[in-house]
Amino acid sequence: MRIKGKKFDGEGGEEEEQKLVVGYALTLKKKKSFLQPEFERLACKKGILFVAIDVNLPLSDQGPFDIILHKDYRQTHPEVIVIDPPYAIQHLHNRQSMLQDVVDLNLSDFHGRVGVPKQMVIMKDPLSIPDEVAKAGLKLPLVAKPLVVDGSAKSHELFLACDWSSLSELEPPLVLQEFVNHDGILFKIYIVGDAIKVVRRFSLSNVNQCQLAKVPGIFPFPRVSSAAASADDANLDPRVAELPPRPLLERLSKELRHRLGLRLFNIDMIREHGTRDIFYVIDINYFPGYGKMPDYEVIFTDFLLTFKKKKCRAISCED
Numbered sequence: 673m674r675i676k677g678k679k680f681d682g683e684g685g686e687e688e689e690q691k692l693v694v695g696y697a698l699t700l701k702k703k704k705s706f707l708q709p710e711f712e713r714l715a716c717k718k719g720i721l722f723v724a725i726d727v728n729l730p731l732s733d734q735g736p737f738d739i740i741l742h743k744d745y746r747q748t749h750p751e752v753i754v755i756d757p758p759y760a761i762q763h764l765h766n767r768q769s770m771l772q773d774v775v776d777l778n779l780s781d782f783h784g785r786v787g788v789p790k791q792m793v794i795m796k797d798p799l800s801i802p803d804e805v806a807k808a809g810l811k812l813p814l815v816a817k818p819l820v821v822d823g824s825a826k827s828h829e830l831f832l833a834c835d836w837s838s839l840s841e842l843e844p845p846l847v848l849q850e851f852v853n854h855d856g857i858l859f860k861i862y863i864v865g866d867a868i869k870v871v872r873r874f875s876l877s878n879v880n881q882c883q884l885a886k887v888p889g890i891f892p893f894p895r896v897s898s899a900a901a902s903a904d905d906a907n908l909d910p911r912v913a914e915l916p917p918r919p920l921l922e923r924l925s926k927e928l929r930h931r932l933g934l935r936l937f938n939i940d941m942i943r944e945h946g947t948r949d950i951f952y953v954i955d956i957n958y959f960p961g962y963g964k965m966p967d968y969e970v971i972f973t974d975f976l977l978t979f980k981k982k983k984c985r986a987i988s989c990e991d
């Protein structure tokens with residue numbers, strides 16, 4: 673709380689207000705989607721000031737900051753709260769390691785079951801893919817995803833592979849994941865510290881074996897579950913629309929927060945077609961598009977203010 677502002681105390685006097693200075697190192701695209709005017713205004717009213725970090729200058733020449741928000745920023749400053757640790761963020765940059773904690777968690781009988789689709793990594797040699805996939809026992813259709821997620825558009829270019837021979841056209845390194853029929857609805861679970869918000873998005877329709885035989889090849893995925901595909905107000909079959917049980921979401925989020933060591937991420941989850949309580953986590957994103965999370969302005973502001981409280985407590989302990 674390095675920057676002091678003036679605030680009227682209501683009795684004609686002025687009270688010194690301590691600003692919470694939040695430095696951010698985010699791409700222009702992320703800045704635009706996250707730092708929306710209404711959010712910045714609310715945060716400012718609550719004493720939070722956002723300041724851009726110049727990644728070309730040493731951090732020690734900038735600030736001082738109370739909190740640093742970043743997605744791919746590696747440097748730290750000892751007294752600053754850095755949200756979140758770079759090594760923990762990196763764990764989500766790889767589509768294989770990102771789901772490992774869900775597997776380890778083994779949530780098999782807690783208001784439902786949560787797993788991950790069968791998947792394998794292909795590092796090189798596209799010609800060997802059909803054999804390797806057959807050996808691993810994966811079933812078609814498969815979703816091919818770039819192994820590394822680095823925020824680039826390319827790392828979000830996915831393909832649906834519908835026959836064996838076309839698999840050799842794919843470009844390693846990639847993850848091949850079994851496509852799970854889920855009635856075209858995806859649940860996006862946003863985490864901001866202890867807060868959880870879940871929304872519905874439209875996703876890919878079910879694929880049946882007949883369609884598979886008729887349409888061999890590999891098909892680029894449309895960005896089906898992006899914001900434009902919100903399904904919250906759609907007239908859906910209630911069995912499909914039903915959100916995953918709250919206790920399950922709370923347990924999953926809490927466990928992943930601890931296991932991943934992260935506070936800002938979202939989880940993409942689908943319900944297996946024809947079931948009520950079999951779920952799959954297919955993707956976890958660090959610092960996702962919070963601009964699309966309902967009430968994100970208030971939730972994010974409250975989250976940042978918890979650090980102000982913690983910091984004040986720490987200072988009064990030192991006194």
Ligand SMILES: Nc1ncnc2c1ncn2[C@@H]1O[C@H](COP(=O)(O)OP(=O)(O)OP(=O)(O)O)[C@@H](O)[C@H]1O
Pocket residue numbers: 789815817827828829830849850851852853854858874875876893896897940942954955957
């Ligand atoms: N195994 C799967 N089974 C069924 N549908 C899937 C599967 N994997 C991905 N999808 C569909 O494809 C979409 C994109 O996949 P995924 O979320 O893994 O990609 P991404 O590029 O990481 O997306 P994001 O923009 O959320 O980061 C999902 O939202 C879902 O609609």
Ligand SMILES: O=P(O)(O)O[C@H]1[C@H](OP(=O)(O)O)[C@@H](OP(=O)(O)O)[C@@H](O)[C@@H](O)[C@@H]1OP(=O)(O)O
Pocket residue numbers: 701702705706822823824860897898899938957958959960961962964
């Ligand atoms: O592009 P969108 O608005 O859909 O948001 C996406 C966000 O882009 P942003 O940078 O604009 O926030 C992506 O970040 P990068 O990997 O590209 O850095 C990634 O986190 C997606 O998972 C987000 O989709 P969501 O999971 O929230 O639907």
Ligand SMILES: [Mg+2]
Pocket residue numbers: 940955
């Ligand atoms: Mg996703």
Ligand SMILES: [Mg+2]
Pocket residue numbers: 821955956957
């Ligand atoms: Mg993703």
